[in-house]
Amino acid sequence: MKKSIGPRAIIQPNPVLIIGSYDQNGQANIMTVAWGGICCSKPPCAAISLRQATYTYGNIQHHKAFTINIPSTSFVKEADCVGIYSGKQENKFETLGLTPVKSDVVNAPYVKELAVVLECEVIKVVAIGLHTQFIGEIKDIKADESILAENGLPDIAKVQPFIYNSAGSDYYALGDFLGKAYSVGRRK
């Protein structure tokens, strides 16, 4: 028997994504979001949701561009930190000792120290409620060569991304390999 727990913003799991943007003075900023993910395969697009109150919201409205940086488990403190404090009060790259790099395809900075970055140009802005969704076309992905798999794409076992659990407000690493997609459920 299922119990009603009411309307809540809970999906398990959520990704942990660090969003890079420039403010109106060209200063690089980062913040962490968990409301986001891929939303289209062709053209490849990613969606992130932001509250209007955030510094990043104004930055992206102004420049129509952002990066999505995927933190590994070794950056869990930094990821949590840039989700707590605002770029309105501080330069978060400086306080964390991280290095902003200007994307060569969109007007946004990425984080040099993180292994995988998606460079996105805003193609739609969807007002929903407390959060507004920015849909960005992924113009390129940049990745450290050290984490690439034989197929030339990021090896998740080397990237070591982690997840956010909105029901418990905590972070978890990835665990065991379970099987190949489009394969384990295929009939003989």
Place this chain on the structure above:
Amino acid sequence: MKKSIGPRAIIQPNPVLIIGSYDQNGQANIMTVAWGGICCSKPPCAAISLRQATYTYGNIQHHKAFTINIPSTSFVKEADCVGIYSGKQENKFETLGLTPVKSDVVNAPYVKELAVVLECEVIKVVAIGLHTQFIGEIKDIKADESILAENGLPDIAKVQPFIYNSAGSDYYALGDFLGKAYSVGRRK
């Protein structure tokens, strides 16, 4: 030095979400999506992206409602299966021995055997490209009492959701607890 790997639909990790809907004859259908997640906190909303070619796309356009069922690792084969085969050809609930239950708040079925379900009413449809995004307001969440934590919400360690890796086309379980959000990155 980062290497360009081109524009691709890669974020690590993606959730694995089983979408329930009724067809125009009232028959229950399920399919798996990995392009989805929470997109707003107030009102709580979830977004899922579907190709127009899918059976579920037509179902949701017709009924403006869907459920998001969170599979545990013990359902990885079923989740992969309903992402491969189409409800146009078969009744996937029947072939997998799963039980559809009509939601009491939206016009869509959920999967009795899965521990957590979000019941969503479509509030926006966003055409992007190959995929169209359906934004659903979460009208209620139903969960098996056996997987609830002390805070009354789904305990991720009991739900045991898993993730999809679009760069390697494979599934992974969740791993170790890394820390509390809004805490591990807070300054003293």
